[in-house]
Amino acid sequence: MQKEQIQILETSIIRLLRRGANKQLLNIIKKTHMADLSIVFENLTPPNQEKLFKLLDNPDDIGLLFSHLSEKTFVEFVKIVDFDKLVTVFDHMASDDAAELLGCLDEELSDKILSKMKKEESYNVEQIMSYEEDTAGSLMVKDYVALEEDVKAREVIEALQNKYLDVEMPFYIYVIDNYGKLVGVSSLRQLVLESPDKPLKSFMATDIVSVKPYTDRDVVARLVSRYDFLAIPVVDDDNRIIGIVTVDDVIDILHETATEDMLKMAGVGEDYVETQSLLKGTRIRLPWLFASCLGGIANFFIIGRFESTLAQLTGLAAFIPIIMGMGGNIGTQSATIVVRGIATGRVNIRDFVKIISRELGVGFILGVTYGGLIAAVAKFSFMAEPFSWALSVVVGGSILSSMTVAAFVGTAVPLIFHRLNIDPAVATGPFVTTTMDLISVYCYFTITRLLLGF
Amino acid sequence: MQKEQIQILETSIIRLLRRGANKQLLNIIKKTHMADLSIVFENLTPPNQEKLFKLLDNPDDIGLLFSHLSEKTFVEFVKIVDFDKLVTVFDHMASDDAAELLGCLDEELSDKILSKMKKEESYNVEQIMSYEEDTAGSLMVKDYVALEEDVKAREVIEALQNKYLDVEMPFYIYVIDNYGKLVGVSSLRQLVLESPDKPLKSFMATDIVSVKPYTDRDVVARLVSRYDFLAIPVVDDDNRIIGIVTVDDVIDILHETATEDMLKMAGVGEDYVETQSLLKGTRIRLPWLFASCLGGIANFFIIGRFESTLAQLTGLAAFIPIIMGMGGNIGTQSATIVVRGIATGRVNIRDFVKIISRELGVGFILGVTYGGLIAAVAKFSFMAEPFSWALSVVVGGSILSSMTVAAFVGTAVPLIFHRLNIDPAVATGPFVTTTMDLISVYCYFTITRLLLGF
Incomplete structure (x- = not known):
């Protein structure tokens, strides 16, 4: 949406909220990308934010909305959200987004949420939170597809339809050996082309570029840009894959580092935000x-x-x-x-x-x-x-x-x-x-x- | 590759070139990404560049190498490349890259190459070249998948295996109606999940974000960043799809605009390049x-x-x-x-x-x-x-x-x-x-x- 359209959206939402026209509002919400709705949300008064929020029930949507809000709005708004609803939202969120948002909250609340989240999810999020800011580890997602060398093309597709239903964008299929070490990579594209009975090892690429969890985000961004990757695997010191950093995060990195560099050059300090008090x-x-x-x-x-x-x-x-x-x-x-x-x-x-x-x-x-x-x-x-x-x-x-x-x-x-x-x-x-x-x-x-x- | 590794690569290549060890060189070339080889290539002496280039025979590789070279090196080097080889390379290149490189050459040479290229390829490249610099049209590729609403999931996969073999990264399947107008979009991910007999129209998403060929590249970059897209379709004024801009181009846009803004702010002029005379x-x-x-x-x-x-x-x-x-x-x-x-x-x-x-x-x-x-x-x-x-x-x-x-x-x-x-x-x-x-x-x-x- 262009700025003008978002402004029109904002006006309609405010009018409908005043009228309590929930049915129309639900319709609008269904048709609107959360990235756009978040801009409207930022500009609403707190009571209107609350009213609009009550209409959102899909935890995926709410997670997306949260991750698009400014830190200030999120931290302020989250206080009035029902705790159980919050836990469900964090359970559904991509682990890197969840880690970033929890990092904004005070420790007491974030610990409380983590303790109520599903074991597996909270484990992933805590792992990501344990890495230093601005490293590959702090940016990675745990949603990736890793299968063993002998798995056949057909079985990979089956796995995508069942086990990996949660993985949003499985551009790459990472191939691991018996010890869990990363040995190859294939793409969804290639998979569709290969005959169903071929095992991964027969067509995977073996020249893998990977990063460590402590690799600086600038290096990650440079590699992804240079090789036109859609994602880059993060491996531990034993070359076992522990996550991936996706291209959308790289875009965010590029935005942020360019902004930071400009602000630092102008002597403003990298953390300056226009909306600060x-x-x-x-x-x-x-x-x-x-x-x-x-x-x-x-x-x-x-x-x-x-x-x-x-x-x-x-x-x-x-x-x-x-x-x-x-x-x-x-x-x-x-x-x-x-x-x-x-x-x-x-x-x-x-x-x-x-x-x-x-x-x-x-x-x-x-x-x-x-x-x-x-x-x-x-x-x-x-x-x-x-x-x-x-x-x-x-x-x-x-x-x-x-x-x-x-x-x-x-x-x-x-x-x-x-x-x-x-x-x-x-x-x-x-x-x-x-x-x-x-x-x-x-x-x-x-x-x-x-x-x-x- | 990190800087140090590229330096090692450079040293080995220079040594092998001196010894004329073509077999080892071919081995290295096979294992090296063209983005890395291009950095080495930049630093070689012209005779060494020529020797190394003779060993490259895959036109896809050569195209990648060319598009990673600095404009100066490319324009200089291209003069000594065999004309027929050049035409083959341009025939194999992604149309946006071809358009960009041809735009660097003098008009006589670029026209000569275009006239010898395959009709379809040169048509695509000329269309892209006809749009103003820094617009969506000048950045788009013509390699995308567009199918009609009634095509079934199974048929889409078949089409990907045959007709669309050239499309490098078919993240999205664009859906068009009988008039060629863009009416929906599906993803490769979704396709794998749906039952084979379902037609595209039954599961495609209809809230499409698209741009026009004359949309400014900054707007394209902003949309792709905001919605985390991997590609955005470019449609003409009748809403017919004519190309897509992919996320790797958006990354390049972000790099370039940030650099330009910084240089302009410092009063250097946006076109300043460190390597200029x-x-x-x-x-x-x-x-x-x-x-x-x-x-x-x-x-x-x-x-x-x-x-x-x-x-x-x-x-x-x-x-x-x-x-x-x-x-x-x-x-x-x-x-x-x-x-x-x-x-x-x-x-x-x-x-x-x-x-x-x-x-x-x-x-x-x-x-x-x-x-x-x-x-x-x-x-x-x-x-x-x-x-x-x-x-x-x-x-x-x-x-x-x-x-x-x-x-x-x-x-x-x-x-x-x-x-x-x-x-x-x-x-x-x-x-x-x-x-x-x-x-x-x-x-x-x-x-x-x-x-x-x-």
Whole structure:
């Protein structure tokens, strides 16, 4: 549904809720995907949410609705849901979704739900919850098809019709040996093509790409993207399959990591959510500005040290913004290119020297171009003064050195951070910009003192 | 494969190529996914590329290799490939990949290839090429399964085994009526479950989400992500199915749009590629810095107008960096939050007033905090002066006004751009920062003149 259609849906639902037209509402619910209904649900008043929720009775639907709600709405709403109904919903949910939602609740409630859930389900969910956030283990589902090598194509199809009825999307049939080790994989597609009496081992593929439960989610996403997989198996250290991560989770990972990287680069902190309260939003952003504040104060003292220089030519102050701006902007350019390049795998740490020299080259050429341009502005503006030539050299030289250094710092810092296993996106935020501000201003005044002798 | 493994693969391949050990090379090729081989291929010298390529004879493999290569390598390498071999490869390729690769070649060569391709294939590829870039039409594949309502489950499976052998991933069976209009959809999963004699219409789902060939790729990506689809059908204006966009393309879209947005926000231009030549890289980045240069020159003239003020208290200049920095950083924070929020659909233009007032609130609170802090620094630094209290009010007030205005501008500009159908990511780049620099400096000196009377 497009935004406009969802808005129409919302209006109808609100009107029908007011009229208590449950029959029509049930009709709408039946026809609406829970991903869409969740958007309407978010916008309803709590009493309306409760009324609408009473009409939902399919636990699968409710589970889907829950997993599409924002954390805030879910945690708030779940308090008024009947406990037994809640347990049934969690029993029906995909184990990774259940683990994620239970992780949002306070421990007491989540333990209580887990203790009432079906043994097998709660075991699966607890296993997933035991893995660290952002690892393959925390993202995997336990619904997959794993059969032994000798099972025949026909028997696989029978198993899908009976034993594996719960597995929502059995794209791949994983093949295990007698010890439960993953030895092959076949696809539903292939199964339909093979003659019914052939055993799995005769047509399975054996070049399997798998991940460990502690593999980072970025690696999982990269593998699934690169090989165009629909799912990737998660195996333990003995190569026994314990779950799969599906492509829809990979899409979520890509969304989230891109968002996080952008927010980190802007110095907001990865956890920022638009819907947070004013005070919470402020609190998250506050510390990130502190770096920039400290840098500014340091800059204040640097300029203070050059007060005698400034006193001799007040006009010097007028060049501070442009020198800072050009350095800051080119630094951000370089840093963003490198950070994103690392994230997409296009920038390789092996090429350290090559990347740095390339960016230094770009910085130098751009520095000469803009340095020349602004030197001309300086010469023209101070034409009447005897030092106008020297001043234009000072300004041009400062721009050139500031842009070259900025391109270098912007490139080197994220690469070094990446090398040290520190998230390079953090390096691009206020830190690079602030450092560049300091270097730019310092270079400017030092060059002035050297060349103009003030 | 992880980076380290690919490096090992590269070393082995280079060694075997030197020794001319074709048998071992063929073995390696057989076991290696083309996505991995393409990375090695990129790094080989042209003679080695040619030698390795001669060993590839499966046109499907070669097609996969081509579609994984960077545009630069592909366009360069394709020149030395035998023309007939090239035509066979394009005949075997998925039509969307073929369309994309042909689009990279010069028109003469691409026309020549198309004219020699099989009629049906070239028709499909030309249709896809006829749609504008970044639309559903340009991304779709023609390999999908569409059958009529009365076809029975058993017959569908038979069709998959014969007629649709080429369709790589028939997750969904699209159901059409006598006029070819899309009326339902079933899944391979469901097909396996249903009794063989049931016709499609008895179990197909009828709530179909589809897109038009001219639908923007961002919308396609959003729908596939929201509903966890594996593919989405593309229908013409008469609701006849003409192709499908698959989830692996959606993953590529997500990667690309996130990269583009980040680069645009950093003012690099969306087309920047890390591997571009020094001069091309410089040329792409040059114009984006021009905005910041112009802003800096404007700032130079603004400060020039306040020269008499500065002459009375040179120390004023020392606060310029911090006032600019705080405004610039909070403006970037707000703009990034809004731009990414628009991209992920979490920020709704409907909430314009709400979002703006929230950000204004955040800007004000942060402005009071940091304004107070820096006012204290000012008071302390100029303690001996009679105007130290007034100066600290000036500095604090400037920080407060600059941060509040920046939060407002950073939020409003991308929202307004989005409203006017201009890409909001562009607004966040040097434009917002430069505008903020100007406003900050202007406010600072105006407040100084008003309060200190200099």
